[in-house]
Amino acid sequence: MKLIHLTDTHIVSSGERLFGLDPKARLQAAIASINAEHGDAALCVISGDLVNGGSVSEYEALRACLDPLALPYRLMVGNHDDRHNFTAVFPDSPLDAHGFVQSTVATAEGRVILLDTHEPGVHWGSYCGKRLGWLREQLDEAGARPVYLFMHHPPFAIGIPSMDRMTMRDDAPFAELLGGYPNIRHLFFGHVHRPIAGSWRGIPISAMRSTNHQVALDLETTAPVPKNLEPAGYGVVFIDEQQTIVHLHEYLHTEALPA
Numbered sequence: 001m002k003l004i005h006l007t008d009t010h011i012v013s014s015g016e017r018l019f020g021l022d023p024k025a026r027l028q029a030a031i032a033s034i035n036a037e038h039g040d041a042a043l044c045v046i047s048g049d050l051v052n053g054g055s056v057s058e059y060e061a062l063r064a065c066l067d068p069l070a071l072p073y074r075l076m077v078g079n080h081d082d083r084h085n086f087t088a089v090f091p092d093s094p095l096d097a098h099g100f101v102q103s104t105v106a107t108a109e110g111r112v113i114l115l116d117t118h119e120p121g122v123h124w125g126s127y128c129g130k131r132l133g134w135l136r137e138q139l140d141e142a143g144a145r146p147v148y149l150f151m152h153h154p155p156f157a158i159g160i161p162s163m164d165r166m167t168m169r170d171d172a173p174f175a176e177l178l179g180g181y182p183n184i185r186h187l188f189f190g191h192v193h194r195p196i197a198g199s200w201r202g203i204p205i206s207a208m209r210s211t212n213h214q215v216a217l218d219l220e221t222t223a224p225v226p227k228n229l230e231p232a233g234y235g236v237v238f239i240d241e242q243q244t245i246v247h248l249h250e251y252l253h254t255e256a257l258p259a
């Protein structure tokens with residue numbers, strides 16, 4: 001099975017730019033790349049910070065960008081998002097019983113579970129008892145089937161001080177819950193605007209670059225977040241019974257070298 005992992009699209013209203021870039025044009029280029037190269041993917045997940053300011057007009061611009069996408073897609077919310085405005089523009093996006101933007105997708109290779117770590121008014125993430133209860137139900141229903149988690153905020157530090165101030169705060173109960181389910185195969189996250197891979201408490205993890213601007217590999221600065229113009233990218237994920245392989249595709253770099 002092939003999945004596409006997009007994150008941190010940061011769409012702004014028409015005519016605006018962000019750090020000198022046009023997030024809408026860069027997302028449109030990503031979608032063109034996905035349609036041309038990965039039309040056989042089963043699903044595209046966009047893991048939060050869909051828009052930059054949380055406005056209805058930004059979500060409307062996002063919806064127009066996504067219309068040409070040839071794959072089924074699921075949207076998640078991050079710290080730059082607004083649940084109310086998101087659901088107004090994407091009323092068919094699944095919610096849990098408490099109104100959080102959480103859902104599951106049954107696939108040929110297991111269950112994909114999308115988590116909502118958005119905490120209104122702040123940039124750090126949260127995962128309250130109501131959300132934990134919902135996740136426990138989904139994990140129980142999965143039985144022994146493989147589980148693949150997507151979330152916006154990582155529930156751990158990544159070693160970049162400016163971002164580690166804005167991870168998911170209530171990570172201990174979350175970690176305790178996941179520890180009871182050995183069938184969790186991978187945790188995908190956004191928020192950090194960097195390609196990251198490793199493991200956390202025995203669970204393989206990965207993150208992708210933004211489709212717009214990136215966070216510098218600055219291991220000293222605490223504030224503000226140091227940003228740069230490293231290449232945009234998205235993830236191409238291959239999953240089977242034996243392995244999960246995650247490729248970073250820098251889709252704006254398409255010029256081939258001569259043989």
